[in-house]
Amino acid sequence: LSRDRIDEETWEDFEDTLITADLGVGPTTELVDNLRTRFRVEGVADPAQAREILRSELLALVDPTMDRTIHADRGDTPAVVMVVGVNGTGKTTTVGKLARVLVAEDKEVLLGAADTFRAAAADQLETWGGRVGVPTVRGAEGADPASVAFEAVKVGIEGEVDVVLIDTAGRLHTKTGLMDELGKVKRVIERQAPVSEVLLVLDATTGQNGLTQARIFREVVDVTGIVLTKLDGSAKGGIVVQVQRELGVPVKLVGLGEGVDDLAPFDAEVFVDALLEVA
Amino acid sequence: MFDTLQDRLAATFKNLRGKGRITEADIDETAREIRRALLEADVNLAVVKEFVAAVKERARSTELHAALNPAQQIVKIVNDELVSILGGETRTVRFAKRPPTVIMLAGLQGAGKTTLAGKLALWLKGQGHSPLLVAADLQRPNAVNQLQIVGQRAGVHVFAPEPGNGVGNPIEVAKNSIAEAERRLYDVVIVDTAGRLGIDAELMQQAADIRDAVRPDEVLFVVDAMIGQDAVNTANAFAEGVGFDGVVLTKLDGDARGGAALSIARVTGKPIMFASSGEGQKDFDVFHPDRMASRILGM
Ligand SMILES: Nc1nc2c(ncn2[C@@H]2O[C@H](COP(=O)(O)OP(=O)(O)OP(=O)(O)O)[C@@H](O)[C@H]2O)c(=O)[nH]1
Ligand SMILES: Nc1nc2c(ncn2[C@@H]2O[C@H](COP(=O)(O)OP(=O)(O)OP(=O)(O)O)[C@@H](O)[C@H]2O)c(=O)[nH]1
Ligand SMILES: [K+]
Ligand SMILES: [Mg+2]
Ligand SMILES: [Mg+2]
Numbered sequence: 001l002s003r004d005r006i007d008e009e010t011w012e013d014f015e016d017t018l019i020t021a022d023l024g025v026g027p028t029t030e031l032v033d034n035l036r037t038r039f040r041v042e043g044v045a046d047p048a049q050a051r052e053i054l055r056s057e058l059l060a061l062v063d064p065t066m067d068r069t070i071h072a073d074r075g076d077t078p079a080v081v082m083v084v085g086v087n088g089t090g091k092t093t094t095v096g097k098l099a100r101v102l103v104a105e106d107k108e109v110l111l112g113a114a115d116t117f118r119a120a121a122a123d124q125l126e127t128w129g130g131r132v133g134v135p136t137v138r139g140a141e142g143a144d145p146a147s148v149a150f151e152a153v154k155v156g157i158e159g160e161v162d163v164v165l166i167d168t169a170g171r172l173h174t175k176t177g178l179m180d181e182l183g184k185v186k187r188v189i190e191r192q193a194p195v196s197e198v199l200l201v202l203d204a205t206t207g208q209n210g211l212t213q214a215r216i217f218r219e220v221v222d223v224t225g226i227v228l229t230k231l232d233g234s235a236k237g238g239i240v241v242q243v244q245r246e247l248g249v250p251v252k253l254v255g256l257g258e259g260v261d262d263l264a265p266f267d268a269e270v271f272v273d274a275l276l277e278v279a
Numbered sequence: 280m281f282d283t284l285q286d287r288l289a290a291t292f293k294n295l296r297g298k299g300r301i302t303e304a305d306i307d308e309t310a311r312e313i314r315r316a317l318l319e320a321d322v323n324l325a326v327v328k329e330f331v332a333a334v335k336e337r338a339r340s341t342e343l344h345a346a347l348n349p350a351q352q353i354v355k356i357v358n359d360e361l362v363s364i365l366g367g368e369t370r371t372v373r374f375a376k377r378p379p380t381v382i383m384l385a386g387l388q389g390a391g392k393t394t395l396a397g398k399l400a401l402w403l404k405g406q407g408h409s410p411l412l413v414a415a416d417l418q419r420p421n422a423v424n425q426l427q428i429v430g431q432r433a434g435v436h437v438f439a440p441e442p443g444n445g446v447g448n449p450i451e452v453a454k455n456s457i458a459e460a461e462r463r464l465y466d467v468v469i470v471d472t473a474g475r476l477g478i479d480a481e482l483m484q485q486a487a488d489i490r491d492a493v494r495p496d497e498v499l500f501v502v503d504a505m506i507g508q509d510a511v512n513t514a515n516a517f518a519e520g521v522g523f524d525g526v527v528l529t530k531l532d533g534d535a536r537g538g539a540a541l542s543i544a545r546v547t548g549k550p551i552m553f554a555s556s557g558e559g560q561k562d563f564d565v566f567h568p569d570r571m572a573s574r575i576l577g578m
Contacts, residue, residue, distance in 0.1 A: 020508050022508050025318040088388075124421040127421055205513070207505065208535075208536075210505075210507075230476075233387070233513075258388070
């Protein structure tokens with residue numbers, strides 16, 4: 001009698017699960033093809049065992065060994081963390097929540113409202129500052145965002161704070177003028193203090209466009225970490241697997257809601273298990 | 280970044296020039312390419328499967344000739360199918376027989392609802408209407424101020440009796456806005472609501488309560504064109520939780536292929552009414568199914 005084999009239906013289930021999680025058709029096909037070869041060579045025939053192997057392959061892809069710490073320790077000058085991304089992903093909210101985390105670590109934190117464009121963006125940031133008990137430096141509506149960022153860092157240096165968090169306006173990576181502006185914000189900050197961390201905020205509901213966003217933001221401001229927001233929804237955020245793999249930029253934090261405490265360190269195992277969980 | 284479907288199909292058919300007839304294997308190969316192209320455009324997998332099966336059926340029943348550029352023939356079939364799903368029933372706002380016409384906006388966090396409120400107001404004003412914006416997002420920090428600024432820019436009045444940031448009842452605000460509109464003769468009321476997740480039962484109930492309080496002529500589901508596979512779950516959740524009459528796609532000024540448009544149109548059967556393509560108040564247009572089809576196919 002021939003031994004049991006993993007049937008086509010099981011393979012299709014694997015594939016469907018991964019594609020539905022926004023992993024992407026290319027990476028999914030590659031992963032599943034590799035597994036097919038591996039199973040044939042190793043004689044894996046039990047679907048449960050196959051699933052376990054799939055999980056471990058995915059985990060290896062997500063790479064639990066990457067450095068995911070937030071670099072927010074002051075040196076001669078305050079640590080400066082910039083938060084960037086396309087429109088509406090959760091940047092301002094993340095700044096608020098991250099400030100809360102840093103305050104809990106006994107750090108003195110200052111916010112810089114370098115979104116001078118969107119209606120009430122600075123008010124929104126200031127409200128977050130109030131919630132978590134940290135001050136906000138803001139400029140006039142329509143002011144040059146680089147000069148507001150410069151001012152915030154200057155105030156932070158003078159006040160000897162530990163961390164300055166700079167919120168920036170949402171911008172699509174396709175808008176070269178706005179991307180140039182972002183590059184300038186960073187360069188102007190660096191005249192006074194090195195930027196310790198540039199966090200790109202990606203919305204977990206984003207599909208394949210997330211990779212393009214990450215590529216271009218990295219080119220312009222050298223992204224050092226990803227924040228994956230809105231993971232409390234039904235989306236899985238699978239696009240970050242490609243982002244990490246192609247760009248080598250780790251996901252550092254995840255957003256799990258709209259409340260002050262809804263920010264958590266990225267956990268590769270939790271992420272992979274959620275990815276494989278069929279809705 | 281990706282080759283166009285046209286190019287890929289051309290490559291698929293390169294070897295059969297002169298053979299005269301397209302075989303079943305050619306059609307299978309073609310179907311795989313179409314599947315891949317649609318998935319790369321973020322069309323939902325279940326919708327892709329159904330769509331590809333339908334195209335395959337049509338390709339079989341159509342006389343495809345190798346000599347007559349089969350790639351082009353198949354792209355045309357695909358394109359026609361896309362347009363027919365995307366444009367089944369295009370329309371814009373249905374105005375109430377007795378004003379005010381009430382439009383309620385609903386969607387995920389950050390989709391572009393508040394911005395859209397301003398765009399709609401300006402657009403309606405341009406057509407001689409006098410719209411009233413209603414600040415019924417009392418949750419997101421400074422959503423009320425944001426709408427006030429948006430209203431100011433559009434030159435329309437904003438009904439904002441509550442400060443928001445957790446203070447005030449959005450259902451009351453929504454209800455009172457209708458009386459305000461009747462009293463002051465605004466003929467269109469646009470209700471901005473807080474962003475909410477499809478799986479948040481409590482907030483979905485709140486949306487349904489706001490709906491019941493204003494009895495909207497149009498509930499518009501506002502969705503970001505960058506959304507991936509989850510578009511279908513979310514659209515279904517809003518369809519069930521609050522119900523909607525039309526869809527607005529936002530952030531089309533980016534380079535996302537926007538496959539969600541196809542998924543949502545197919546799964547909910549609701550028309551996509553408007554396209555938002557920028558942060559300015561004039562970056563707004565009625566939806567064009569043919570343009571969207573080309574965009575999804577990367578053409
Ligand atoms: N459910 C959920 N909602 C979130 C999360 N993060 C942010 N939001 C919500 O998403 C919406 C947009 O968040 P913002 O912080 O304003 O996003 P932004 O990137 O600053 O937006 P722009 O500055 O306009 O580009 C708000 O309604 C937030 O409350 C999250 O992790 N989960
Ligand atoms: N590029 C671009 N940005 C847009 C478009 N529509 C909205 N935005 C931006 O997207 C971000 C979120 O828009 P909002 O109108 O605040 O979204 P919302 O759905 O009201 O968000 P919540 O109330 O937090 O749920 C802002 O930065 C807007 O300027 C669009 O069509 N193109
Ligand atoms: K999730
Ligand atoms: Mg913001
Ligand atoms: Mg809003």
